[in-house]
Amino acid sequence: MRLLYLLLFLSASPVAFGQNLISGGKLKPLQAIMDIRHYTVALDVDPATKTINGYAVIDLVLGQPTDTLLFNLTDLYKVTKVTVDGKPQAFNHKDHHLWISNSTASPAKRISVKVEYGGKPWVATRPPWDGGFTWAKDSLNNPWISVTDEGDGASILFPCKDHPSDEPNEGADMMITVPKGLTVTGPGLLQKVSSKGNKSTFHWKTNYSINNYSILFNVGKYELVSRMYTTVNGTKVPMDFYVLPYHKYKAAHQLDMLERSIHVQEKYFGEYPFAKEKIGICETPHLGMEHQTMNAYGNNFKYTQVGGQDFDWLMHHEFGHEWWANKITNKDWAHYWIQEGICVFGDNLYVRELEGEDAYLKKMRNSVFGFENKKPLVMGESVTEDDAYHGDIYSKGAFLMHSLRYIIGDSVFFPALKAFATDPKYTYDNMVTTDDVEKHFTAAAKIGSLAPFFNLFLRTTDKLEFNIKQTSPTKYFIRLVNLGMEIPVEITTSTGTQKTTIDKRGKSVTSDTPPVLDAKGYYFKKVLME
DSSP states (O other): OHHHHHHHHHTTOOOOOTTOOOOBSSOOHHHHTEEEEEEEEEEEEETTTTEEEEEEEEEEEESSOEEEEEEEOOTTSEEEEEEETTEEOEEEEETTEEEEEEEEEEOSSEEEEEEEEEEOOOBOSSTTTSOEEEEEEOTTSOEEEEEEOTTTOGGGTSOBOOOTTOOOTTOEEEEEEEETTOEEEOSSEEEEEEEETTEEEEEEEEOSOOOGGGSOOEEESOEEEEEEEEOTTSOEEEEEEEEOGGGGGGHHHHHHHHHHHHHHHHHHHOSOTTTTSOEEEEEOSSSEEOOTTSEEEOSTTOOEEETTEEEOHHHHHHHHTTTBTTTBOBSSGGGHHHHHHHHHHHHHHHHHHHHOHHHHHHHHHHHGGGOOOSSOSOOSSSOBHHHHOOTHHHHHHHHHHHHHHHHHOHHHHHHHHHHHHHOGGGSTTSOBOHHHHHHHHHHHHOSSOOHHHHHHHHHSOOOEEEEEEEEETTEEEEEESSOSSOEEEEEEETTEEEEEEEOTTOEEEEOSSOOEEOTTOOSOEEEEEO
């Protein structure tokens, strides 16, 4: 399962495509003064012509007066009108940016910007790893449409401030119109469905803060299979699966697996993060994606076995992003490993929960063989999504958590992990960085700063290096070469295995055979024998 997982993600690193859209990077001054509060996206989607037409409303607070507003929006659309607080404004739309010029400077206050636009959106050539629309047909020849845009940014769909550091704190509304008979799925709760002529409009609304790439929709000839889920805190939450009609018979079993996944993730990460709205999955013509409260699912009901039960790795992983990406969001793509690495660690905890510690350890040991280790996981700050994305943010990011667990011990690690996932200063409206993770676990561990370990593992490609020097026929001196802190390590000698601590000062051990360090594989390491 791990091999399949790595092959899928390592083979699918983003590539530059025709639009050359960029998500994240250095925040532009004109956008730095904006605090986005709410998005409204209202679009008429026409499968026959493969076009969209409508408007978006951006509610924001200006931190200082300005006579120019700047948003991201692909050049593929034609902007026909822009208003600010209801007043028409001049605009210039080029190079995937929308500049709005006010005749007088907008004061530092809350404003509302409406952009009317439309056209043929970009078609995704390899969703979900590149962005755009997928205009597909299901097996009964019904229109089946999906949108993906994490890598290339939400400006593929609507005008926005396309930077991970700013989510709409008051949520988003989506009013999507499609031919009658089709269903639109989206984030949050369905407010109403209205029909006029041969079209239907679906109004979805979330009041939670939401990342830009979750503000999107899917369209299909869906049937809804629903049940109620009771969270670890006793909250009743609707669990909805929008499934193609000819797969409806599989829905109950899929929801059974999803329930098991949620139970495990709630044990380690706390209550499902969006319990005031819904748990949602939607069948899509692409593999899958973590879209808040409506996860895209396209794994075609392919299961493996974990603990003697069917397991859908794709559904479990994407659903884990409800905690790691949607509730806990990176302030900058530079810290991508947090949402992907800890989410993958959660995948491995599912194995631990259903098959035990030995199976978990085997999975973690085997994951090391998939590390490319060509680039650090954290490459400075103000990094674009395209630059930050590589396969190691998944598996090596998960391995950091595995090593951290061993360094500080289960009695500290697991409560600290749940505390991080439930602390208001790290969740929803508040973004996180690598330093936040390090400082949180350092405070919990009370063994001195964990920064040297985080820096070595995340900001370099160096392996943890041990040196073993034989000083007599039965004596060996073992020291840690490249880490400025003391860490625990298991040493296997001729008399058995013992757990001790090692630092750069080193220590001697007695053994009739060469000692073996860390046989269970808690560290990504290099051992040099003299």
